[in-house]
Structures are given as C-alpha cells and as structure tokens.
Amino acid sequence: MVQAFGRRTVPPGRRCTPPSPGGHMLIGRECELERLVGLLGGPVTGTAVLVHGDSGSGKSGFLRAAVDRARQDGDTVVVASGDPLESGFAFGVVRQLFERLAVDALQDVPRGLLSGHAGACATVLAPWTVPDTAARPPSGNGHEPDPVILNGLYWLAVNLTALGRLVVVVDDLQWADAASLHWLRYLLRRAGSLPVVVIATLGPGRAAADNEPLGAVLPLFRHQLTLSGLSPADTAAVILELFGESADPAFTAECHRVTGGNPFLLYALLRSLRAAGLSPGPGTAAELLRHVPPDVGRAVYALLANTGRYAAAVAQAVAVLGGSPAVELVSEAAELTEGQAADAADALVRAGLMVRCGDGVRFVCPTLATAVADGVLPSTRQELHLRSARLLLARQAPVGQVAGHLLLCPVGEPGTPDVLRRAAAEAVQEGRPERAAEYTRRALREPLGEEDRATLLITRGEAELASSVPAAVQHLQRGLELSRCPEERTTAARALAGALFALDRYPDGLAVLSSTSDAVRQEDADSALQLETEFAFASLSQAGSAAAVLPRLLELDLADAEGGAAERPVAALLSLRAAMTGEDPARVIAFAQKALSHGLHPADDQSGVYLGAILALGAVGQAGLALPYAEAAVAESRERGSALVCARASAARAGVNSRLGRILDAQQDALDALAALEEIGVGPHNSYSVAPNAILIDSLVKQGEIEEAAAQLERAGLTGDLDGHWVNDYVLLVRGRLRAAEGLPQEALADFLACGGRMCGRSMPGPGFLSWRPEAALMHAALGEGMAARALAAEELDLARDWGVPEPVGVALRAAGAVTGGPEGLAMLRQAVDVLGGTTARFSFAQALADLGTQARRAGRFDEAREHLQQAVDAAHGLGARALADRALAELRAIGDRPRTRTFRGVDALTPTERRVSALAAQGLTNREIAQHLFVGLRTVEVHLTNTYGKLGIAGRPELAEALGGTAGDC
Template sequence: MLHTVTPPAQHANHRPSGVLPGRERELDAVKALLSPHTAPSTAVLVRGNAGSGKSALLRAVVEEVREEGDTVVSASGDAMESGFAFGVVRQLFEHLVLDEEEGTATSPLSGRAGVAASLLTGSGPERSHGVPYADGQDDELLRGLYWLVVNLAAKGRLLLVVEDLQWADRDSLRWLHFLLRRMANLPVVVLASLGPEAAGDGADTAGAVAQLFRHQLTLRPLDEGAVTAVAAHVLGTEVSPSFAAACRTATGGNLFLLNSLLRALRSAGAPFDARTAGELTRHTPAGVGRAVHGLIRNCGSDALAVAQALVVLDGSADTVLLAGVAALTEGGAQDAVRGLVRAGLMTCTDEEVAFVSPLLASAFAEEVAPSRRQELHARAARLMLAQDAPLESAAAHLRRAPVGVPGAADVLQAAAALAREDSRHGDAVALFRRALREKLDDGSRATALIGLGRTELTFDLSDAINHLQRGLELSRDTAERADAARALSRALCTLDRYSEALAVLRSTSAELRPLDPVQALGLEVDFLYGSVSLPGSAASVRSRLQELRLSDAGQSGAVHPLAALLSLRALMAGEEPEQVVSMARLALDHGMRPDEESTVYLGAIIALGAAGEAELGFSYANAAVDEARTRGSALAYAYAVSARAAMRIRLGQVRECRADAQATLEALGEIGVDRANARSVAAAGALVDALTKQGELEEAAQLEQRWLTGDLQGHWINDHVLLSRGRLRLAQGHVREALADFLLCGHRTTARGLAGAGVLAWRSEAALAHAALGEHEAALTLAREEVSLARQWGVRASEGIALRALGLVTGGAEGLTTLHSAVELLEGTTAKYDYARAAADLGARAREAGDLARARTHLQQAVSVAHEIGATVVAEGALAELRALGDRPRSPAFRGVDALTPTERRVADLAAQGMTNRAIAGHLFVGLRTVEVHLTSVYRKLGINGRPGLAEALTRAI
C-alpha cells in the first residue's frame, strides 16, 4: 500500500540546523522512514518540481542515516542518456563489479549475479538500444541483477539511491520495477526522486515504477517561515517578514531560485530592506537563466517557442494570443503549455498562462536573444492590431519591434497622446521617440515632435525647445502650430529668453491670422502679455492693448485668455476693482491653466490680488497646484506654487509663503532652471521676504548675496524682488541701499503702466526709508501720494497700508490718529501681516503718548496675529512693547510643532503617514536630499530621534 508522507509540523520560529535549511521537516520525515530500526526494507520516493531540493534532500538523508557497514550505491537519470540500455543500473553497480574483477571485492560474484556482472561490464553478449537480448537474456539479466542485490545486501544494509527517476532509461526502470516487487525482507532501502518532467516513451514506465514505492513525499514550495530560515542561513543575518515575503513571491518558494537569489544579493552587497525587496527581479542570479532555458528545452521545441512568447507578453497571456505570438496552432501551444506546467515551470488557468514566479520569468528572459525578442514583439503587435486590442497594448510591443511594422507610427503616436493625458510622461516620451524612428511624412513628424516637446516641458526644457521648434517648422495645421508656438514661448520665457519667445508668438500669430483668426488672437494675447511684462516692450504694445475688446473673441476659446489680459489692462488703467475682478473671474472660471501652455492667467491672479481678492486668487492658484501635482508636471507645479506664494504674501501668510517659495525653487531646480533665471530669482525674493519678516536676517542675507545681486533683470516678476530686497536692507540698517531698491521698483512699475497703489506699495516703503534718513519732506510727499492713489483705487487693504506709512512719517497726535485709521481699515481684511504690523505700530505710539489701555489692546492683537502667521519680528517687537508696559506675556514657541516651517510640517505629516523619503520627494517635486534635510530639522525641533516617535509628536499638538 502506498503511503503519502506528511512532514511533521514546524514551529514558525524554527531555524535551520545547518544540514538542510528550508527542508528540515521533510528531512526528519524521510530519516524516520529509513531508520534501520523501522523496517528491514523500504522504498521512499521524493517528488517535486525542478529546483525544489530533491537531490539535496536525498544526499542529506543518506548522510544522516547511513551506518558503519552500510553499502551505498547511487545513480542519476539524465535526459541526454535516457537511450542507453541499463544506463542507471550500470552507474549503480559497475564500480562494484570492477572491484570484484580486480580482486578488491570482499567476496566474488558467482552464479546469476556473476552473469549479470559480466553483462554489465561488457564481457557477455551486448545488444543495441531498442533491440532485446537474444534467447531470454533480458529476463536472465533482470534475475541476475536481483541476485547481485541479494549478494550485496548479505554484507550489510544496502542503500540504493536514484536521482531524477524521470530521466532513467527504460531498461533500468524495468529492473527497478522487478526489484521493488521482490525486495521484501531484504535489508535494502531504495530512495529515489522523481520530477514532473517525465514525458514521452518512458513516462508510463516511470509512472508504473513510482506506484511501487511504499512511501512518497511531495516537496511543496517553501512557506514564509522556511524562506526566512533559508535567508538567515545564506545571508548570515535575520531578515524582516516583509523581506522574506518578497523573496518568496519572487521565487515562488523554489529552493534553488531562492538560494541563487540570496547569494546574488549577498555578492552584490545589496541591503536586505524594503527597497531591495521591491526590486528583487533586478538581481537575477548568473547562470539561473541557462538552467531554466535547459529545463524548458527539455520539454520540447514548441515549449521553448511558447516560453519565449510569454516573455514578450510580460509573463502572462491567454492561450490564443500565446499561440499566435509563438507561431503555433492553438492545439500545439496547449500541448506545450501542458508540458511546461507538468515540469513545474508555468501555471495555467482558464484565463491565462504564466511563469510560476517572477524571478524564473526574468531569468529566462535574459536568455532570449534581442533579435528574437524584436521578432516576437512585432508579431504580437500585428496580432493585437488585427484584433482591435487597446492601443496601449499594441504600442507597448511596437516600442520594442523593428522599424517598419505597418501602421506602427499612427498607433505609437495615439498611444503617446493617451499616456500624456494620463500624466505618464516617461511612457509618452518613449512612445513619441519610437514613433519618430518610423518613416513619416512632414505632418506626422511635426505632430510627433510637438507632442514630444510638450511632454518634455515637464522635466527637460532644453530638449522641449529643440523639438517644439522643429515641429513648428514642419507643421501646417493651424491649431497644432498655435499650441506649439505657445508651448515653445513658455519654455523660452522660463529660461529668460524673452525676445525669442515674443518673436515666436508674433510671427506665428501673423502667419495664422488669415487662416485661423481665433488661434491668431490667442497667440497675440500671449504676445501682448509677455510684452507688457518687459520694460523695453511695454510701451510699444500699449495702443494695441487699448484696442482690444472681449467681443473680439466672440464665442471662441480665446475668450478666457483675452479676459485674463483685459483684467490686467483694467488694473493698469485704474478702472473699478469690480471690473478687474469680473474679468479675472471670467478668465479663470475653467481654472488657472485651461489652455495648458499659456501663462497669461498669471496676470489674472495678480489682478485679483491687487483688487483686494487675494483669497480668491489663492483658491485658483491652490487648485492649479493640486492639478499640476496630479499631472506630475514640475514646470506647471513651479508656476502654480509661485502664484500661490504671491497670494500668500498678500494674505500675510508668512510661514506658508516661505514654504511655497522653497517649493518653487526646488521644483525649478528639478527641471534644470538655474538660480540666475528670473523665476528662480522671484522665488528667492519671496523667500527673502518671509525670512526677513521672521527675523532670520543672516539666512536672508546669504540668499540675497547668492540670488539677488545687481539691478536684477527688468521682467516684472522682479519688481516685488526689489521690494523684498529693500525690506531686508532696511532691516539690516542699510537704509540708503533699501531706498534705492524701492525707488527702482517704482520706476519700473510706473514705466510699464502699473503705477497704482494696489500693485506694489513701493511709495510707502520708500517714504519710511526717507524718514529713516531724516528726509522728511520726501517721505511725506511719497506717503501722501500713496494715500491719494489708494483712495482712488478703493481697496481697503491698499488704503490701510498707505495710511500706516503716512501715520509713521507724520508722527505726533496726527500721526497717531492716522495710524488708528490704518488699523481700522486693515482689521477684518485678509491682509493679516499688514494688520499686525499696523496694530503693533499703533500700540507702540500709543504707549509713547501715555494711552496705555489702547496701547495694550493693539499690542496684544498684534502679538496674537503675528504669531499666528509666523511674523516673528512683529510679534517680538509687540512683546517688547508689552513688557515695557509692565506686562509679562508668554513668548511664542520656538520649539515643538509650532516651530515647524510649513514645508517641514508637510514633510513630517507625509512621513507620519508611512510614506518613504523617495515617495515624499516625488509627491513634493523635490530631491531626496531635501526631504532628508527637512526630516532632520523636524526631529531636532520635536526632540525625537526619528520616525518611530513622529506620529505621536505631531498628534500631541492637536
């Protein structure tokens, strides 16, 4: 009766003894069966897939159970030698017979055993493979071999070990069948292994022999506990459960693959952590591919074709597609798959065929020649196109197929466009580049170049400019040319190549005007917006700017960009703030980037801020930041977050402005925009502004010396930089230099038609600098002019800012009254920093005038608001005034959660959620080193040693 052996249960924490790591349970089970005290004779068959550890188990068993006096003979089947008659038997006994002939045997062989010996050594009659011995010699040989075993067993227990029984020759299998039926009560142990590869003529015989083994043990894939034990043994260190689980998934629990993988990791010096666990198939061990290739080849030529086809189909496919790619009939492919499944190399369900493990698939993939891969990819692509498969599926194969597959260019471009829409920028670039290798007409090549360039805007501006220029030259489609010109000008502007950008917009608009007036108008809007931003070209376009009407766009898509430009024009002309806001809302009602490449919508955000609607502008910019992050575009993110930073300045959100300015610099750096670039300088200016307000003058000064030197380029985004630099210099005591910055800011804004008080309050800052220098009349003139312009404009925050400066310059009782008016106007507005500053000034002047009650009220308000927004200088100044009143207020916190910058808090929150440093870097569009620096600062401020205490430290603040 056949008995299936069940290994004993193993505790999860069991560790290998060093004998056979991973197979200790099976080893113990077989040892128990083969113990001399169990039975005089027994037969144990170990089954398992290739690489499951059958041979290692047999050798370990023999080493453990053999005793002094035991005779051990062993042999192994081989697919290449399965045609040799009695090949396995010869391996078992030939050396014993030769010992007898040479006189070294302990007892001579005679009778039937001697006959068998003479036949094995060739001294008796021979026969060719497939031809029986004459006159009953087969039967005589089988009997003689049996008596040979009896003779050997008479000297002590005999252990017959046969590995890979499935490849044994037919004659040896017949002999083994004969022996197993007659060996009862003999001190003989037969230990054999059988793989699942048995097929062809010997399959039935091997199966019949297998049934005669009394005990059978099937080696299953290693469980996670066994994998952990093997890993600890090979690597010499404990590994985490997650790492062990990843190893088991990669290898399918196959002992050979697992050992090979672990040795490869050890040799490569790879860390045994989560990152390595996620990339295990990159460490395919040398030699494994050849071994797998040999196993597959043994299953037949069709099996090799199927496996190669499965490689190019990414390791899994249905049988119909597999057959087509392998160029086999469906039935032939199914037969080959059955053989591969039987060999333990693949799995097959009703839905798909797959390799049994990722590592096996990657190892075999390395054995498929590149030319063969290309051929199979081309075949797969043609099949998918004929079956109307999804474009992305066919394109994935066309990317790897030779050039010239019919219809390849169209499919590749269509798939690239879909990838771009889905923000899979890497895939889109690869597909566009592959399409450009095909033979294309000018129109198709232009489309591919422009698509490639627009995609590259997200991460490589230089390449994007090159491809967009070439595509624009080739294209004859008006909408495509307009998109290309707009995208090209945006990239050029980002790199400060303004004259080139304006030339592209102007010339393309002129060329399209007779063909497509709507597209031409959209480009003209961008041209006018770019011209207004530069002092050298602003005057030249002013008349054209005044001619434009919203009706010029009709019902076309040009309405939104035109409205954005007209909101800016209304601001320049000093029209009612409501009109400015109305146009800006119309421009932005589909978001900040409805045309994707146009930057004119930034003008609408600026107009909203100047018109007292900074919160509304912030909401549009904030939505654009989220959209850019979702799309994975670092350039779009940089533009959006810089616009948000500008609104944060208006709203007085000092901490958050600092974070956004840093984020802008980091995002621009990711796409190669250097620090001399105007957009980098503008972001640095916003950062300097925040640092100055927080009293971090040394850090602000370092930034200023690195980024903000000289007169700065004349683009209007540098106007606020001049204001920021002037404030820093004023805080440093460099009053004359500060005044020069304020006046240069005023000169530039006035020259481009933005002289109103709502855009930049440069007059107020210059008035205070004049006053500090003792130039009282000049200070009063500028302060009064600012108040007058602010009242004409009609925005409370602008008037309050102007009145604060006038009150400080005027001084005395009149000045105190003016300051009080400034605070009343600013209270309740969104300009929190300006309110806190005015309240602190009013409190200080009230204390000097002896109005202590009013002083205390306003100083306390100033401390509260300034601390809330992170305006450290204002908060500390107001606290000092309160102490001068005799109060003992609590100081703001400079350690703990409140001390974290917005960026540090954002990084800390993501880390507390379990995101890796690399994932955080991708989410925030920053470098890995930046994340590490932020987390180090977080740990220091929170007084913790690392991530384990992070979530709790952040929770304590809630």
C-alpha cells in the same frame, strides 16, 4: 523525556536545528528544517518524507542540510538525483545510490552470509524476484542485474542491521527512471520494520497522472513538506546577509515582487547587483530587471527544454508580448496551432514557470520573463514584435499596446507613424511624456511627408517640455517650420515661445509669437488672437517691450474672442489689465474666474497667460479665491508628469500662499518648483527660477533665518543689478526686506524705491501688486526722514482708498500709523487691525497687531498693548513667522510680562505644569487625584485647568482630551 535523533539525545525544550550549509542559503526555511528534524528524530524505522517545491525553491540546499545532519549523527546516507536526460535508463537512480558501496573488497561476499538476513535481502532485491521483467535491470542474459548495483545491494543486505540507520535521499524524484521507482515502491512498502529513512524532493515536471510508476510511489510518503516562496521578511534577511546592510523597504519590496520570493532567482539577482557595485537602495530598485544574470536565462531555457516541444516558443512569445496575452494571440505570434500553444502553456503552468490569467498566461514573476526575453535572438524578437503588432491592430487593441511592439519592429511597416503618433498623444494625456517622446522618436525614423513629420516633431517637442527644454526648442522650431496647418502652428508657436521664455530667450520667443500670428491671421483669426494674447502677456514682463504693447492691451475687448479658443486667454489678460489700471475689483474677479474656468493649466491650452489671472486675484485681495485653482494645478501637473507644468504650478501656489501668510507652505512650494525646474535643465539663475527663489528668501526672512536667506540670495545670483523682467520687481521688494532685517535701512530703502520706480514705469502704480511704498516709508522713518516717510505712506493710503480693496487699505493704514505715531498713529493702527482682520492677509494682520501693541506700550497703555501683543504672538506663531513672534514677545517682556512660549493659544501655549495637569485630567483623574499625584494644592490644579481651558478655547473637562489630541499621552 528526551527526543531521539540517531544516536544523540536532545534535552527537552532545546531547539534542534540542522546546520545550514551556505548559511544564508537556508534563510526562510527554518520552520521546514525544524519539522524535518522532528520527523528524523522520531521512530528509527520506516520514515518517508516528500519535499515539494518549484524550480529554484531551494530543494537541493534543503536536502544538503538534511544529509549533513544525518551524517553528523552517524547515519549511513546514500544520495541520488533524477535527471530528465537519464529517465529512460533502467535503475539509473538505484545505481547512483549504491555504486559507491560496491568497492572491490565487497565483490566476493559469500552468498551464504545472506542466510541470516533474509528479510533485508527480500526488500532490497525485490525487483529481481518478481515476474515483472520490465522492472529488471538490463544485463547480458536479461535476468541478472548490473554487477555494480548487485554488489552494493548485497553489502547493504548483509550489513543493514549493523549500520544503525540508512538514509536514502533522492532529489528530483519526478525524473527518476521507472525501474528505480519500482524498486523504491517496494522499499517503502517494506521499510516499516527496517532502520531506513527515505527523503525525496518533488519538483515540477512530469505529473503523477502521466507517470504510473511515480503515481504509485507518491502515496507511500506519509510525511509531506512544502517549500513555498520566501516572504518579504525573508527577502530582507537575504539582502542583509549578502550586502551586509539593511535594505531600503522599497528595494526589498521590489526584489520580492520581481522574483516572486524564489530563492534561486533572488540570490542570482542580488549577486549580480553586488558584482555591479550597486547598493540595496531605492535608486537601485528601479533597475533590478536590468541586472538579471545570464545564468538565470540558461537555467530557465534548460527547464524549457524538458517541459515540452513547443514550450520554449510559447515562453518566448509570452515574454515578448508582455503581460498576460491570450493563448490565441500567443499561438499566432509563435506560429503554432492554438492546440499546440495551449498544450505548451499547460506544460509551462505545471512546470511552475507560468500561471493562468483568464484566457491568457503570464510568467510567475518578472525575472523569469526578463530571462526568457534576454535569450531571444534579435531577429526572432523583431519578428515576434512585428507579428504581435499586426495581430493587435487586427483586433483593434489600444494604440499604446500596439505601439509598444512597433517600437521594436523594423522600419517600413505600413501605418506605423500614425499609430505611434496617436499613442504619443494618448501618453501625453496620461501624464507619461517620456513615453510620448519615445514613440515620436521612433515614428520619425519612418519615411514621412512634410506635414506628418511636422506633426510628429511638434508632438515630440511638447512631450520633451517635461524632460528637456532645450531639446523641446529644437524639435518645436523644426515642426513649426514644416507645418502648414494654422491650428497646429498656433500650438507649436505657443509651446515654443514658452520654452524660449524658460531659457530667458525673450526676444526670440516674442518674435515667434508675432510672426506666427501674422502668418495665420487670414486663415484663422481666433488662432492669431491667441498668439497675440500670449505676445502681450510676455511683453508686459519685459521693461523694454511693456510700453509698446500697452496701447493694444488697452483696446482689447472680450467680445473679440467670445465663443472661440481665445476667449479664456483673453479673459486672463483682461483680468490683469483691470488690476493694473485700478478698475472695479468685481470686474477683475469676473474676468479671472472666466479665464480659470478650465484651470490654471488647462489640458487644451497650457499657456502661461493664465498666471495673470492668479496675479490679478491676489492684487484685489482675493488670494483665498486663487488658492483652489493653484492647488488643482499642482495636483493635475503631478498626474501629467510634466516637470515644467509642475514647476509653474508650484511657483503659482507658492505666491498665493505667501500672500495668504502661509509661510511654511510657501517655502515648500518654492522648493518644489526649483527642484522641478532643475530636472528639465532650467537653472537657478533663469527667470523662471527667480520667483520661487524670491518667495523662498522672503519665507526665510519671516522665519528669522536671516543668514540662510542671505545665502540663498547669493546662490540665486540676485545680489547685484537685476534685468528688466517684472519678476525682478518682486525680488527688489524681498531683497529690501532682507536688508532691513539685517539692519541695513539705507540699502533696504534703495531696493524698495527701485522696485517702485520699475512698477510705475510699467504703468502699474497702484498698491495691489507690490506694496513698496509702505516698506519704503518705514525705512525712511528708520533713517529719521519723517517727512518723506509720512508722504509715501499718505500717498499709498490715498491710492488704496480710491481703489477700495480692503487689503491694500489695511497695509497702508499700518504703515501710516507706524510712521505718524502719537494718538493719530495709534488710531490708524487700530483701523489697520480692524480692516486687515477681515481679509485673508494674515501676515499683514499679525504685523498690524504687533505695531499696535508696540505703539500702545510706548503710549503707556499697557493693558491694550498686552492684549494686542499676545494676539500678534499667536497669529505670527500660527503662520510660522518666528521673527515677528519674537519681536512681539520682546515687547511683552518690556511691559514686564514673562511669557514662556511663543504662543498664547492652543496646545503650544501650555506651560509644562499645565500640560501635566491637563494630561492627567484628560485621562480621567479628579482634581484631588491630580493634586495628590503632583504633590500640589487643589487650588493650584483648579487654576492650571482654568488657564488651560482658556488657551485651548474649550468650555471644560469633557472637551479636554479632544483638544489635546495626540499630545495627551505625552504630557
């Protein structure tokens, strides 16, 4: 069997696909083309195919492919296109089909020649042989057809049987004139015995129900094809064809969304992007609608002109209103009656430009909406937005919806400032600070009184903290100057001070807090106390101001703030004071929990003082208790969209994770904090950036990345003298650890002692915050200064035992044991392991294990050494502390062990052979089958499985698959 297609045959099984003019223009139409090829390759008589598709779906390109293929196969092809402007001219489409056949040489064809082709003549001349005069073409006497058409038809009738096959192609059949449709109806009804193929496309426009001739023709098309929108995969193929590179998935998805897969819109948009020199990446995806080319708008408005009298007005109203506005709202915005708007909306839906959404309508895709909106004159646009805002206000619509229109209205509309202010406050709560800043910028253009202007400036400044701290400072300062409301002034002063501190303008920030506190004290004592609390916390961070604020800090009492807005910030400050002065740890925890009862960054009070409660919990060994607060703060900051709050929350969590020994988590949080700060103009050398930089450096040191840690220290500008901010006390501790890892004990000791001197100068001599004495004691010992080492270690141990917090006691015991040595030192290290094993300080615990194993090896207690060193390797490996794990492994090798992995527990501890044996066992093989598979003895398999069970901490084979997890199939 062969398949006939014109005068060519195609072997069975071979795909017969028409050529693709324009190449990529037919991407996504392969199935439809193949079906059309199959239809054309069928019976040579009476085939009629109707191709459906919306505007821009590629119907014309599809037809061109069919025409080219038919001509290649020797068929005679005549082509015409319907046009709404010509739909009233009788036989306009027929004339297009046959005027090219009416050459001068054929005008004198003798009529006698028609006698042998009566059937053909009856078909092609049918409209002139029936009594329906309305279907006849216009002529001088009302009876004779246009000579051009008649000559073409005569020639066709004479030569039809000799042509082989005639392919009649009509594009946009919905716009064909009634006379041509009448003729086509007769042709289709009689074409079953003639070598004629009719292919037509039908797009949106006039409905068959409203057009009797069209309705009579459509049922005569026995074959139907539908050109739907391109799929996401087709969209990706088009992008590859146009750009020559694969697109980012987000870009592809956005292209498909904004164009609805419409080929015309997709090609137009992509060509515009290519002309602008943009690549198909994720950054471009957000800007797609900014590049809708003008020719799309022209094409859409041409469609609107043919869709109905009020279609353009309704389309413009919907485009400006946005979303899916109700027809009632559209009618009022467009100044139409509701009936006129409804009729126009129905016409737009029929035209494929819009879809129904309940009581409203929307464009089928955002690109169409943008194209229509771009064509609205500025004056018309302003009027539409103004009418829309008024209508929405009258209907008590959400303020955000109204504000979107007010942004584009002329200045002077009553009520605009109030609506925009409320919308800005709502946007801040929803985590859209950029939108809030936009609302307030617009509101400030209105004529305002001083108090209203102050409120808007403060709101704007608070919103800008998420995007530009310098800009926020400017507007908060001006708002604070204008405001006379104590509560509003307190809010502004705290926000302004925080912004100034972020820019390292500490004296200015302290001055703002102090002066505002004095100014509001008589009217609002609670607000004054909030400001005073903020002032005290900020003063503690500076060496020059810490001593002066200590007396007031020591006399502060929670009863002074009970029940007021200052209660939680005062509790945060008191928790920090209790930790500084070595009060009962339970009291520290109670204050901290009260302070954090609404979170680290509560929505009603985003003060930095709550970080003091987190620091206090860490100091009393309760970093695990602090972690949920820090994690919640990170999650909430991302919802709010504030880069400053996100940076502070990430930095806080980085510090908590570092205390818990979660090295890799701490590193990632530090990187996130630095990235967020950079977004808002807070540079890497700013005090807000110092803590995450220090945590990052410390994490790198613990991972053994010494060169990268040193490079980061250099990049952060932390290599030289450091100012008096208390965050630099921590930098000195971390820098000392780096110098020690670099083999520079003298430089490390200098940093540790400098850290201690600064801490004591802040009246924070206790061991809870920074363990500088143990680090300094170890450096003294490394330099051969045993007496100084033991003295520092003993001092730390006494202070820690006096306070009674297990973590500092364990850290002090570890240092004392390491510098004391001998049996006494070994006993201290055992105590350190016991104490730290019950705390959340997992890195300190791993250090103690490693030191105990090392001391035991030196004392010749190899079994004990092996046990502790293996535990140290496991603990350090689990934390990501590669440097410590490597040190413990080196000690094991000194004993004579030959460990092959960095851990002795878990899947990572398995040797390659243990992995293979356990994987086969997890798959269900017996021990004997495993032995045969691996060519080893049965006893060897048993030994490997026993070792595997121990390392994985399981009882036997039934638990093996679960313990191996996703690695079972890879072993």
